[in-house]
Each structure stands twice: as structure tokens, then as C-alpha cells.
Amino acid sequence: MSTPDIAIAEAPSRGAYQTRDRILDEAEALFAHRGFAGTSVRDIATCAGLTPASLYNHFSNKDALYRAVLERGVQPLIERLSVLATGQDVHEVGPQIIEGIMAHLAEHSHLPRLISLEAATGGEHLNELARDWIQPLMNRAIAAFEDESHADSTWTAEEAPLAISAWLYLIFGHFSMAPLLSEVLGRDPLSPEALADQSRFLVKLAKQMSLPVPDDGAA
Amino acid sequence: MSTPDIAIAEAPSRGAYQTRDRILDEAEALFAHRGFAGTSVRDIATCAGLTPASLYNHFSNKDALYRAVLERGVQPLIERLSVLATGQDVHEVGPQIIEGIMAHLAEHSHLPRLISLEAATGGEHLNELARDWIQPLMNRAIAAFEDESHADSTWTAEEAPLAISAWLYLIFGHFSMAPLLSEVLGRDPLSPEALADQSRFLVKLAKQMSLPVPDDGAA
Amino acid sequence: MSTPDIAIAEAPSRGAYQTRDRILDEAEALFAHRGFAGTSVRDIATCAGLTPASLYNHFSNKDALYRAVLERGVQPLIERLSVLATGQDVHEVGPQIIEGIMAHLAEHSHLPRLISLEAATGGEHLNELARDWIQPLMNRAIAAFEDESHADSTWTAEEAPLAISAWLYLIFGHFSMAPLLSEVLGRDPLSPEALADQSRFLVKLAKQMSLPVPDDGAA
Amino acid sequence: MSTPDIAIAEAPSRGAYQTRDRILDEAEALFAHRGFAGTSVRDIATCAGLTPASLYNHFSNKDALYRAVLERGVQPLIERLSVLATGQDVHEVGPQIIEGIMAHLAEHSHLPRLISLEAATGGEHLNELARDWIQPLMNRAIAAFEDESHADSTWTAEEAPLAISAWLYLIFGHFSMAPLLSEVLGRDPLSPEALADQSRFLVKLAKQMSLPVPDDGAA
DNA sequence: GATGAATGAGGATTCATTCAT
């Protein structure tokens, strides 16, 4: 009666997907805003227009939901970064990558906040996050960086992890510190203009970083 | 031995201070590790060798304790950064500042994680944190930055906030992302060597950033 | 049998109502017996055959439960007293009112105790109680009293509030002082016989009160 | 050192008595206002300008303090009522008694509220209260009442307990219902004028009650 | 798929009380 009698086998009904995604959306926002422990299943359910009990029809528990949020958010990020694996010269694609990542994160601004939280607290999900997604990325990035650090480069191969990490800080920091800096700077760092500025700034910084070192290393 | 024989009447008894500080220490570590919501008063009390009820003899509630932790941690950081107010050329003191801050944070590695969490979640305490401590610092830093950005400088005055923020990301990111990167890179970013490397790297980066732009702005 | 076979869809399931009412019953008894502060949610829940957590599925907090108890108890009392509004001569309906109220309170003997407690402590709920229920009743009663206090009456219009209040004391006092007087007098003032006696006594007193004053006001 | 070196043996020092009485005063007010369970030792101590710990230097526990409050309040009331035992005609002394009690209660308006609370909740202290103080009084009052209820009296000997109780309700009710009626009537029943009015009203009522019944008992 | 009701575990906090100082 309440369940449609047609196309019953056609995988989860349309409405199900919608609900599931709505839950994921709200969960992402809330987890990013208050952290895992600070977010209650009830809050997520309510925001998604559900009862907590109903939420359990879609996710087996709070942890699984959290993982699903992470996975859904991280996966496209990974794909976007896979360009690095193409072996092209980083300097060529650099600006595009920066702008691409910034653009993607701009549309999912909860994601970097969420990852930052996860990273800082070092929770249970961290290892998973690291092992499955970030580890391979990092390796590829380091390899790419080392490839291009020739004898005359500013940066040595040993500095590769530091440099890559630095970019992680620069990109994620802008999002995760946004609530604080919004207060301090008087403008929302997540506004389109601010994001464009930051994107431009990072590209400029990237160029600056790859300048050859002057003969006399004067600052 | 534990109780000094002089000035016995001055201020709250020695033992009280010890307890209070022990609570603050444990709370700082736990808050940084699990976030505010993820840390229970019971855990803090237990770690400090107390009953939860006893903890309330020292702090009126969890929130007040949290604020006390923040305040105690941030204050010395602020003082250390006040060098910026001396008006000296940033390039001169830059390296010292970076190394100084890194050294201080290295000894209180919970602090930047805590602040990062606070910043990312944008909790109630954020405004306070921003208004009282970070706002004035940021203004001073921006002013200092602008002072030295001459016509021939790489960075324009408009970029000052972005640049300062970037340094915030670079410094705090290293600490707040440490748990994640520790997994990924296979070495603890908070180890003395890693911190020394990072410090050196940042100083080098600072020098690189202040290089004059080549005539043709090619990357 | 316990579940009707008709109109199965109407309103919350039968069981819910039963539970809710069971909670209200137990809460009424306990609140009247030990006062608001002296009654724990756990006690109420246990008496109602529930876990404290379950109780919160029916009432959002202790306060809301208390208000619900008051409301449920006071409402029928009000309706019963609305006879006063019919404008009939008080002397005619007086005895019926007294007996009616006494009979009603006899069946809900917790109620007057509860109201007395509330009245004496002047808690937060008092204003509500006063404004919503007692105020209008009192006004109507005073008006009715004044209507019939003719020139030759024993009681002046100014004494109306005092007289009405006195009846409040006489009726509620019997219930609220019952635990004490039960000890002192050696019989339970809430037993059917005692209540009948009190009812008869009050009716007699009402008649006595409305006697014309003798010419010489000698006591 | 901290204790004066003179008159150390002269029973508890002056200050002690003062403190003890201050505690009793505050406790009386708070117990009457919020009931026993609703009043915390800390509140009492704070109101008396003490630490909870200090309060225990004066009373062995909360219960003992409560009993002391009751005792201190009830004793003078008893003494004042002992006039009833003199065997004088109740009608003679009636008005004086009423006015005397009202005057006394007016000065200790917390007391009747406190007793009403105790009476309504039927707490542990109730038996004590009843046995030690109210029982004998009640007996004396009933005896006095019966003595004067001759053949031609309005009230029978059987009604004596009811009549006495009624006076209890009338007198105590005025105080215990004061917070509620203050809201409803728009004037504080504990103000001097209101108390005078009530006193006058009760005296008048007493006279009215003792009128001979007309031949035809019509109302 | 949705939900109301139920619950054990745990949350923060208050309580009355003790004791060394």
C-alpha cells in the first residue's frame, strides 16, 4: 500500500536516494560545524526532516554515516587531484590544479573543515582517511615534486614533503580558519570574491616559490 | 619541601594552584585531542586525579574551564608576538619570529590544535578569541606588512591580509594536521627534528617570498 | 478488547495515551506528596513503570510535566466552578457548589495539596496558574458576591475578596492540612465520612454566615 | 589568635549567637519560600554570609537546622495560644486571640507558610510537629470549644474538631495562599493594611459564627 | 521507508557532608 507496486526491483526508489543524500548533506554541514562528537543523530535527522529512528533505515549507525560523508566528500577531490599522476610538468598544471581545487572546495566548503577537524583530533576515522585516500595522493605529489626539483631548483628533494604539506596547510587552512578569520578580517573568506582572491594569491605564491634562487641567498 | 616555609599566607594555598594547573594541563590535552564536545568532564577530572565533583571547586563549569585553557594558552603566545609591534623591519625579525613561535608552539603543541579546532567549528568562544586576542594581533601584523611593501615589492598592500593569513595557515596547519600527516608521512611532525626542519623550511620560504619579482613575471 | 477495532487510525495509539496518563497520575501524587523539588523524575518514571529516559518521550522536561499535571487537574475544577457565572443567586447554588467542589476534590485529593504547595511557595508556575485560571474565577466570584450583598446584608462589598478568599482557605485547607490533622485528630480527613462531614459543616457554615446581623451586633 | 582571649568560657560568644540566628532567619525564609527539598544548604549559608562548611559548625546537618527553624518559630506561637488553657470563656478572649495570633504571624509571616508546606507534604518532621506542639493545642482548643457549646449553641460537640480546624485553615490559609492571592487580588495580603482587614474580618466572622440559630434554619 | 516508544549508558552539574587547615 504505502510502497509502490511497480518497479519494485529497480533498486532503491528515487525517494530513497533523495533522502539519503539529504541526510548526507545535513550531516556534512553539521559534522563540519560541530565536529563528530558535537553532532547528534537527532540533529542530523531533524535537519533532514526525519526522525532519528528513520535515519537508521539509511545508515547503520552514526559512524557509518560519518564515514559515508567523508567518502562522498573526499572521492571527487581525489579524482580531481589525479591529474598530478599524469606526469605532466607541475609548473604547467600547477595553477590549474590550485584553481581547480579551490573551485571544488568552494562548492563544498564543509569538506575541508571536516577534514581539518578529523586531522586535528586524530580520531578513529583518521587512519582510514589517511591510508585510503591521502597516502597515495601524497606519494604521487611528492614524486612529482621531486621529479622537477633539478639541481638548480630552490627546493631540495628532502623538502618535498614539507612543501607538499605546506600547500595542504595553505589550501585547507583557508577554509578551516574561515570562521575565525571572518570575524577578524571583517569579510567572509568563503565568499566568491574572497575565494577568487585567495586563488589568485596562491597561484602567485606558487610562481614566487618556484623562482630560481639568486646567487647570493640574501633574503 | 613541597610547602614553602616563607610567605605561607600569601594567596591560595600551594596545593590549590597545583590542582588547578593540573586540571588545566589535562583539559588542554584532552580538548585538543578530542574537541570540546568529545571531552567529558569526568575524563578531565580523572586524568587530573580528581572526582568530577571536585573539579567544580576549581572551575564553575566545563565552559569556564575551556575558556581558562584557551586564555592560559593564548596569552603567552600573544606576548611573544608583540615583537611585531616594535615597528622593526619585518625582514629583520621575521626569522626570529618564526623560529620563536615555532619553538613556543612546539612546547605547547596542544595549543595550535585547540585553536584550529575552535577556529574550524566557530563555536561560542570564537568571538571572544577573535576579538580579544587575534584581532589586535592581526591588525598589527597587517600594518607591519603594509609598511614594508614598497612600490617594488612582490606583494601589494591589498594582499597583506592574505599573506598574513597564509602564515597563520602554514604555522598552525603544521600542528593541527600533525596527527594526519604523521600517518601519511611516516614521521611525527611534532618531533624535535621535524619541528626544526619545518622551522628552517618556513624561514627559507619567508626569504623566498620576499624576493623581488623578475622583470618578466614568468613563473 | 483493549484496542478498539474501529477508528484505529485516530489520534496517537491507545498505549501512548495510557502511558502518558499513567505518568500524569503518578506525577500528580508525587508532586502533591513531596513538592516539585522533592520529587525526582526517576521516582515518577519508576512509579509509572518506565525508565527516566522513556518519560522524556512524553514530556519534554520535568517542568513541562509539572505544568501538564497542573493543567489537567485545574481545568475540570474550573469548569465545575463556572456555575458561578450563570448569575443565579449564590444562596441557591451555594450548597450545591460547595458539595460539588468537595466531591470533585475528594476524588482528586492530590490536586488541592498541589495547588496549596504551589500557592505557598510562589514558584514560577504560580503566575500562570493565577493569570489563566484563578484570576477570572475570583473576579466572577467577587462579582457574584457583591451582587447579593444588599444593604441589609451582613457583609459589605469591600469584604467580598476576603470572604471569597476565606472559602478558598476553608476548602483547600481541609485537603492541604489533611496529613497534619490526620495525625492530630486521629482520623483521616480525606476518608469519605470525614469529607462528608466537612461538606456538611461547610454548608452549615455558609448558611450561618449569611444570617442577618442582629440589631445589636453583640457577639 | 582568631578567637578572643577574654570571656572565653562565657558560653558561645556573642558573634556565635548572631551567626546562628542569622542562619535561622535565612533558613526560615528560604524553607518557607522553596520548601525543604527545594532549599540547598549552600543557599542558606550564602544568604547568611557563610560557606556551607561553616554552617556545619552551627547545625549538625540540614535536618537539624530545619527542626531548629520549626522549633524556634512554633514555640512562641504555642505560648501565645496557651491563653486558651486558662479556661476563660472563648467568646471573651476570642477576638483577642485572633488578633494576637494574626499579629504574631504577621511579624513572622514565613512561619505559617512553612507549617503549611510541612502539613501538605506530610514529611518526616510532621509527626514531630504534630505530636509535640499541635496535638496538645488542638486538644485544649477542642475542650474549650466543647465546654461552651451548650444545648442552644449553633455548633454541636461533634463539630468541635471541624470548627477548630476551620479556624486553622482561615488563619494559616491567609498566609500560605498569600503569594497566589497577591497575584490575583492585586494587593499583598501580608501588607499591614491587608492583615488588619483580615484580622477584622475574622473577628467579625467569629461573632457571626456564634450567633444563635434562628428557629427555622433557613439560610 | 517511517515512526513512536523504550532503554542503558553516559552527559554535566548539584547536593549534603567531611576534614585538614
Place this chain on the structure above:
DNA sequence: AATGAATGAATCCTCATTCAT
């Protein structure tokens, strides 16, 4: 006589989760 610190027990209430409907 006063108090700061400590505490076990109890407070109200929320949590994630289950299950019958």
C-alpha cells in the same frame, strides 16, 4: 568559628540505538 578542597550519591537530561507497528 571559618573555609577550601574533596567526594559519593543523586540530580535532570541527552545520547545512540532498537523494535514493533
